[in-house]
Amino acid sequence: QCVQVCPTAALTEAYHVDKVWEAINDPDKHVIVQTAPAIRVALGELFGMEPGTIVTGKMVTALKRMGFDAVFDTDFGADLTIMEEASELIYRIQNNKTLPILTSCCPAWVKFIEHQFPELLEVPSTCKSPHIMFGTIAKTYYAEKNGIDPDNIVVVSIMPCIAKKAEAKRPELTKDEHNNVDIVVTTRELGAMIKEAGIEFVNLPESEYDRPLGETTGASVIFGTTGGVIEAAVRTAYEWMTGEELKNVEFEQLRGMDGFKKATVRVGDKDLRIGIASGLGNARELLEEIREGKDKYDAIEIMACPGGCIAGGGQPYHHGNYEIVKKRQEAIYQEDRNKKLRKSHENPEILKLYKEYLGEPFGEVAHRLLHTHFEERERI
């Protein structure tokens, strides 16, 4: 089923709400839902709340009342991504491998680089994106721990993003015995479902995500905004590379709404050169610089949507009003400050997952479950 997303009907978006209700109503299915970092600062707008209102607890209550068997946070997958991505960055630096490393959690730019810059396919990190990592862990570790047949688990991702629907169907991410993520719905679709269920969102009490796999850090929340993934990676890489505690975790030079930023971060005796682009025009400029050797970087982040996932194509429409997007961004940073733990490698449930199941970060099991590859595709 498709719904119109532009006035001329030139663009439509697949609508997957019915599939979610069908799964919830199937007594043989164990239906898990996960919510991306950017949803919590925008969902309230669909119910008349101010942009940037943090509605995490109300959203969890709504999802539980809708009948999901377990409600989890994609932020857990984001913390896991940082464990792998920071390890990969350090591995590449210490072994003179390809630099820069490029964060790989935005499927729209992944598609962009595969079609437009195939000669740079060694640059992206091989990490799966956070919701795909979470789906993989749900159908392996979580399934085993809870004695549930993975074939009976349905993973639903609530995403700020329409491209995540296509990502979940990529052959290299679905070739495993069990699909990682079964259904992707957007923030707007979630809003429609809450209304359909007759839930008065604004008056809901707050609830907590389910455990285990529910503990998250401030580093994972900032994935929702431009610059956030690279800042989260730097928080972990700094401590791993220097062996010293990082006291101030906020890297102002990596923040803000500019579409193209360059910054240098001192890590021990090394200067890490960082590039951040949001919007595909800026991404093209950054990738052309790298291809032509005009500037040198150690790590770069690209988000296809200007401002990052807070302004994603599945979010409540902001109609080009970037004041709304800025308020969402401020709320993301506030949510980071609200967290007791602000570095991914300090998440105790992540550490337990490695101890019980994955072994070493960037090790054999982690590689098999949490990494992917990219392919040259026809130029368009």
Ligand code: SF4
């Ligand atoms: Fe999706 Fe946009 Fe976020 Fe990329 S930046 S993951 S396209 S919402």
